[in-house]
C-alpha cells in the first residue's frame with residue numbers, strides 16, 4: 001500500500017506510540033490529584049507543554065491543550081469574537097478557503113451579529129497581504145488566515161499579514177494544522193492565536209493545542225474544572241498530550257531533511273502528472289507544502305478515480321461532490337476559480353516523509369492508467385474530444 | 394465496513410455494456426457536470442424489444458455501477474417492461490446503495506426514460522402501448 005493521504009491523517013511515529021503506551025501504563029494518574037502518582041502525571045503534562053512551546057518559540061503558559069484542531073479553531077475564533085464584542089468591534093476577516101472548523105464557526109458568529117469578510121484567495125491559492133490591510137475596518141476584531149491550506153497546500157504570507165494586524169491593532173489567528181511539523185512555524189511570525197492538531201504530524205488523533213499569546217483573553221468552550229489555566233475544563237489526556245509532544249519534537253527535529261526529500265518527490269510527482277493531457281495543478285507550484293500535490297483532470301470524476309487507485313493500493317483523496325456527500329465539489333477548488341465540471345475531477349496526493357522515488361513513479365503510472373480508462377467511457381470526454389464542448393484545462 | 398456492496402464494486406470494476414451504439418435509435422443523456430454525475434444511454438430497439446444497450450458515464454462509483462446494472466436489467470426486455478424500471482429496482486439489484494448515493498441510481502432510471510422518449514420522437518412509435 002502507498003499511503004498518500006497524509007493531509008487527512010498520519011500514521012503515529014514509533015516515538016509517539018512508545019510514549020503513549022508507556023504513559024498509559026505509568027502516567028494514568030489524574031494530573032489534578034495531590035498525591036505523587038497524580039503529580040507524576042502533572043509533571044508529564046507540563047514537560048509536554050514545555051517541549052511543544054520550545055518547538056514553536058512560545059512560553060509554556062501560552063499553550064492550551066484541546067481535543068484537536070477543530071476545537072482550537074472554535075476557541076480561537078470565539079475568544080477573539082467575545083473580546084471584540086466587549087469593545088464594540090464586530091467585524092471579522094478570513095478567507096474563502098479556510099477549513100470548515102473556521103468557516104462554520106464564522107457562520108455561527110454571523111448569526112450572532114458579527115459581520116464577516118472572506119478574502120479572495122486568487123487562482124494561485126494565496127492571500128494578498130495588501131488586501132488584508134484594505135479589508136480592515138475600525139470595527140475589525142480579528143483576522144484569521146490559515147498557515148497552509150489542507151487541500152491545495154498553499155502556504156500563506158503569515159508574517160506579512162501578522163505585521164499588518166499588529167500595526168492596526170487587530171488580533172490575528174492562524175490555523176496551522178497542516179503546517180506545524182512540516183514547515184517552520186514560530187511565535188516570532190507574529191500571530192496572536194494558532195491552532196494545531198497532533199494527528200497531522202504523526203501524533204495521536206483527538207488531541208491538539210491552541211497557542212494564545214500572553215495577554216490574549218480566552219473564552220471557554222467547555223466549562224468545568226480549572227484545568228488548562230481555567231480555560232479548558234476536563235481531566236487531561238496525559239498520554240495523548242505526551243505522545244503529541246514526542247511526535248512534534250521528532251518531526252520538527254528532522255524538518256529540514258524531510259522537507260528537502262519530500263519537495264523533490266512532490267515535484268517529480270507534479271512533473272509526471274502534468275504529462276496527462278488536459279490536467280492542471282491546483283495552487284501555487286512553489287509556495288506549497290512539501291507533501292502536497294493536487295490536480296484536476298478534465299472529463300472524469302474524483303470518486304471513481306479514488307476507488308480505482310485504491311484497487312491499485314494507493315490511498316488518496318478528492319474534492320469531488322460525490323466524495324463529500326454533498327452536491328457541491330470542494331469549496332477550496334471553487335475558491336481558486338475551478339468550475340464545477342473540473343473541480344469534480346480533482347485528486348489530492350499528500351505524500352509522507354518516507355515516500356520513495358519508485359513509489360512516486362508507481363503513483364504516476366497508476367493515475368495515468370486510471371484517468372485514461374475513465375475518460376474512455378466518459379460522455380463529457382467524448383464531447384470534448386469531438387469538439388462539441390471546449391476544453392477548460 | 395466497505396463503502397459499497399460487493400455487487401456495486403463488481404459492476405464498478407467490470408461495467409457491463411460500456412460504450413456507444415453507432416446506429417442507436419434512442420439516446421438519452423441526463424445529469425450535469427455541476428452535480429457531478431452524467432449518464433448517457435444508447436438503445437437499439439427492434440420490434441418493441443431492447444435488442445442492445447450501451448452506456449457512457451461520468452460519475453462516482455455508484456453512478457457507474459447503477460448504469461451498468463440498469464443496462465443488464467433492460468437488455469432483451471420489451472419496451473413496456475423497460476418503461477417500468479425504477480431506481481429502487483436498480484439499487485436493490487446492486488444489494489443496496491448508501492442513502493446519500495441513491496440520487497446516482499435515479500439518474501440511471503432517468504437516462505433510460507430519456508432514451509425511450511428519444512426513440513418515440515425519432516420513430517413515431519409510441520412507448521406507451
Ligand SMILES: Cc1ncc(COP(=O)(O)O)c(C=O)c1O
Pocket residue numbers: 007008067068069070071073099101146148149150175177178197198206207208
Ligand atoms: C486546516 C485544518 N484545520 C482543522 C482541522 C481539524 O483538525 P482535527 O481533526 O484535529 O479536529 C484539519 C483537519 O482535518 C485541518 O486540515
Ligand SMILES: [Zn+2]
Pocket residue numbers: 322429430452453454455456494497
Ligand atoms: Zn454520484
